[in-house]
Amino acid sequence: MNNFGWTGSFKEFVDVEKHYLVNTLCLHQYNQTLKEAKENPVEDGTLSQIAAWYDCIRYLKDEIPFIEHLPGYLIFEYEILRSGRRRPDVLLFLPGELLVLEFKSYTNVYEDEYIQTSFYVRDLQQYHSAVQKYNLNVRGALVVTKETKAIEGIQAYQIYKLGVSGLKNLIQRIEKKLPPTELIPSNDFLSGVFQPLPFIIESASFYYEGGTTSAD
Template identity: 35%
Template structure:
């Protein structure tokens, strides 16, 4: 699948910023010919690169992979900033050059989390953890929902260490990048499956509320009105 960079974390920590930005720009222009690569995007990449190299170098990582700008299959070009495949875990990191966040930023991250958890075949067997990283903030690490956090860039190491155990990485990078996209069944298929395999009991709440009795009485009234009209 389309992405701008994917390699071992150790290799990323050794690459120079200028070399990395050149590779990112080249891959972006090749993969997204209809999109303009502006200065704002380049600044965001440089900001992300700087913080990741500093914080990842502090972590005791035996192995693992880092992926930039991975395009989610069948999602209209949507792509998380950074993905980390470490141990049996997938970390989704969305970077914002801000000291605070808006609801739209959080919803964006939650969308990535939902799609990779539910639709990405190779991620179904992984523990998925997401973080919104604010690079202009400090000393912030808050878990908002289970496996979804807001953090400042200086807390990235603490965020990762909280979930890592030192186990080897069990995910193959090539297989993950080429993973099938497995959407949930559509409504028609789901309805057919329910009626074929799961008989639906009578709605007890409707019965106990006297709804069926009321409908019967209405039918009697309707019949009487129609008979009186004749």
């Protein structure tokens, strides 16, 4: 079984039909077609999830055409390694960059949602072999699709809050600083394994072996 719902280049996303994409995500997540999921949902949250996918796709369809010229691609519903099947809504890749996008269709954002997005960033940056191999800079953004303020830095969680036009604005900023490096192939990322950064292993070994810090 795939560890993601759909992946494609920016151009492929712009060209893909929204109902086809949602149908693909339904087949991945529920093993049902879109029609089956609407008529006989297998989970209580199925219909709200379908609505959320449509809202996410609508937002991206408005934003991605502005960056279609860049080398990059999207992955929907990637299952983070050893995370209890937690899935960020969308991962956006550029040369040397990975942007984690979590979508909300309402404007009242709660602290837990900032925390969730920041945890996705942490898990990918610190525990994914391909992210480490390609030395990707991992950023996170909570995308509030009906928010009128385009972009805001949420310093407490080291992520962005994006509204209408926020994604294209953020990527246009990033584009000016993109390193002269290759785009990680999607297959390399998707075949990556759980691999803690060396400092995490060293820290765990230290405490397991009974080490102390100067504060002890």
